[in-house]
Amino acid sequence: MCRDRKISRKRTLPRSVVAPIASTAEQSRRAFICLQCGDLAESQDEANCSPDPLDARRRAFPTGDVIVWLRRLRTRVSYKQADGIRFPVLRIRPSMKALLPAVLLAAITCPVNAVDADQVAHHDVSFVSQGVTLRGSLYLPKTPSFAAAVWVDGAGDKPRNSGVGQVLAQRGLAVLVYDKRGVGKSGGIYAGPEVGSNNVTRENLTFLADDAAAALQVLRGETPLRGMPLGFIGASQAGWIIPLAALKNRDARFMVLWSGAVETTHEDVLFEQVALPDKEFWDHHTHEEVPKMMARVTDPLAWASFDPREALSKLKIPGLWMFGGRDRNMNVDLSITRLKGLIAAGHPEYSYRMFPDYDHNLGGEQEDVLEPCLTWIRERVTRPLTR
Secondary structure, eight states: OOOOOOOEEOTTSTTEEEEEOSSTTTTTTEEEEETTTOOEESSTTTSOOOSSGGGOOEEEEETTOEEEEEOSOSSOOOEEOTTSOEESEEEEOGGGGGGHHHHHHHHHHOOSOOOOTTTEEEEEEEEEETTEEEEEEEEEESSOOSEEEEEEOOSSSOOOOHHHHHHHHHTTEEEEEEOOTTSTTOOSOOOSGGGTOOSOSHHHHHHHHHHHHHHHHHHHHOGGGTTOOEEEEEETTHHHHHHHHHHHOTTEEEEEEETOOOSOHHHHHHHHHHHTTOTTGGGSOOGGGHHHHHHTOOOTTGGGOOOTHHHHTTOOSOEEEEEETTOSSSOHHHHHHHHHHHHHTTOTTEEEEEETTOOTTTTTTOHHHHHHHHHHHHHHHTSOOOO
16 A cells, blocks of 8 residues: 555545645655555655556656546546646646635536646637537637637547647647537537447538638637637548638638548548557558558448548648558558649648657647647748738
8 A cells, every 4th residue: 555645635525635745755856646545655666556567557746736636536527648648637836726626626627627827818719600609718828829720629529629729829829629519518419420420421521611610710800819820720530621621711821630631531431440440550560551451441432432632622721731650540651642642733832740659649749749730830820821
């Protein structure tokens, strides 16, 4: 069992623990907390009471922090640290100790990262798209922004990605995130496998593109952002949505697509059928083998597929694609081949970056992914736009 128990349990908030880390491990300036029992310890080996070494759930924090450890909550509370690992712990700076009760309440009711008030301001927004009211949040850097973007989520019924809004705003990019239709506080009907419907039909992708285009209009009307370059950033399924949205709202000056496929929707689905079930797919298959494997898979609905090149061939704005070399959700090689074809056909404003060791999630919000993305935007928005 972990030693040095220094956690006071709050009776008013069962299943939660508050732990001020002040004197523990003063020499190393780091303390360790066991996420199973909640005990603090001076070394990583001591901070684990599980008999199973595979269940070692321990994390290190700088001393002086206040730790709010939320365990076994029935709400969807998930916090992400810099390395992309999600676990139910919220770190609070010592200067925010007086706000601890309010932060605990916010942590239970709002499953998002705590916003650093010194760097980022945010407020709620709402807008109408195709007769449906959508709701979101706008994250604004306290320092002057160099650009503003709408974040477009990938597939799934998760609520707005406030975490990415906060992270990007802390780095100078104003970001609007919103609940997609039928999710969270937004109206409308959600389409996806969770509810037994197809979310990659041309009709649904068009609806989602309408929503993203309407969100960009919100940025255009925000006083602090007037005259600022606007664009789209998104992940996964957003690779199909953003090109359509950029065609619908010509205020878009740039687009960044994280793991955005430049392949048809049916090609993407077929590749997932081949690669996704095997977690070690790239350990025993080469990229050269994939075309032969795909040729053995057929899809009778291929004729109904959506091809993003239809929209990409009509756009004249800079676009950056960021791919993971170990992606099992999309055929990266095919997407790069298609992208090179678009570049050769008269779209030199398109480019891509490859991260060989990352999968579809690109390692979470890693600095080696964020920094090239933001640097690319800074360089492009200072250039005159030719349509």
